[in-house]
Amino acid sequence: MTQDAFASLAAPLALDRGPAWANRFAVAPLTNMQSHPDGTLSDDEYAWLVRRAQGGFGMVMTCASHVSQEGQAFSGQLAAWDDRFLPGLTRLASGIRDAGSTAALQLHHGGRRADASLSGVPVLAPVDDPAKGARALTTAEVERVIADFVAAAVRAERAGFHGVEVHGAHGYLICQFLSPRNDRSDRYGGSFENRARMLWEILRGIRAATGPDFQLGLRLTPERNGIPLAEARALAADVLAADLLDYLDMSLWDAFKETYEEEHRDRLLIDHFTGLPRGATRLGVAGKIGSASDAAWCLEHGADFVLIGAGAILHHDFPSLALADPAFRLAHPKPREHFVRESVGPAFLDYLAADWDDFVV
Known part of the structure; x- marks a missing residue:
């Protein structure tokens, strides 16, 4: 860890739109099961997230918040699919902002990983999956889900969030569309271009429907979901160059590992993405970042910021602890x-x- 990299952790992060983040630490979007069964915000979830803002994180992101009723994937999941959730979302955004942090709502749909016993409606996915009890979305239903993502982003803006992050990772609906297993015969399946179409329409729709200072991020994961690294890298390159995003959040599971694919082990997984041209789009990484030196190492390897998961759970003030002591470790x-x-x-x-x-x- 160089002294320059360590010092840069405390530097503000300016984005193309909206406010600068106070430092290079963001709370990773973490499943926490603390919302009420109907998806409304609970006092426990409010306290958990606002405490992280008070602890010095430059950006605080919510858990995955489902944008369609059928998209709920876990119990106690925060919801954003209807205006009935606006009071809780407004309270949460205000609490994070008042604590001095940038507030982001993560937007999510579970797809085949949704749970009908929780949502009360059938599970929908890119293709039929009898083992999951899921049927394929019609083309009109795909268009409706795209509109649901856009409507949830507009709702987040109304609630006072500085921005949203679209969850395109970890095997949920967007990731399912991106997978080569998506062999739909309409314009949303088959070729790489078609499989990415849903994501592009969501991003363009959000950008067109929200204000010029509203921040838009995207979470992708390059492994473990059937997506070849070459396709993951090509998609990342495309979104970094498109001037739609303010930041790309690469969930690497382990920011320090090699890729699983033998033919790409010429460099670490992180280096496949930090070396891409990014213009004004910021690049963040997540995965087992548990110390001040880990975070600085990621910046040395080209990341603009780090997303902290376990560290944010263990210490609401992880950034303060890390910045005060270069030897700090979980x-x-x-x-x-x-x-x-x-x-x-x-x-x-x-x-x-x-x-x-x-x-x-």
Whole structure:
């Protein structure tokens, strides 16, 4: 870690639109299961996110918020598919802004990973998937889901968020469309161009429907979802060059790893993306960034900012701790009392204890 890279972590990050972020640390969009069963904001979710803004993160992003009723993928998921959710979204955006951070709402649709027992409506996906109980969206339904993403972004702007991030990663609906497994026969399947069409129409639609200072981000993941690295890199290059995004969030799972694909192991996975021309679009990376030196290393390798997941759960003030001590590094597991002090609500804490290895004592 060079001194320059460490110092740059504290530098503001100017974006093409909207406010500059106070530093290079962002809260990763984390499933936390703390909203009410109907998708409205709870006090626990409000406290969890606002506490991170108070802890010094330059940008605070919500969990994946579903834009269509049928898109709900997990219990306690924040919803953005109807105006009934505006009061809670407005309260949340205001709390994050008042704490001095930039506020972003992540927009999501579960696709075949949605849960009909939670949403109360059938599961829809790019293609039929009997094993998941999902049927293929009609062309008209694809167009409706695109409109749902745009409407949710407009709703987020009305609520006072500085911007939104479109969730195109981790095997959810947009990622399912991007996959070569999407062999639809209409204009939304088959070729790489067709498989990416839904994403492009969402991005263009949001940009056209929101104001000139509204920030637009996109989360992509290059591995583990059936998408070849060459296609992931080509898509990233295209969106970086398109002047639609303010930032691209690459979820690498592990920011320090090699690619799984043998033919591309000439360089680290992060380097396949930080080397792309990006114009004014900022590039962030996520994946096992657990120390000040980890974050600085990512900036040394060409990232503009880092997204912090586990660190944000363990320490609401991760940026302050990292910037105060170049040797700072996460240590876990921690007792349940530690997470309570860090404003992790009971539902989130139970999820962490059950599903996160070596995290909660």
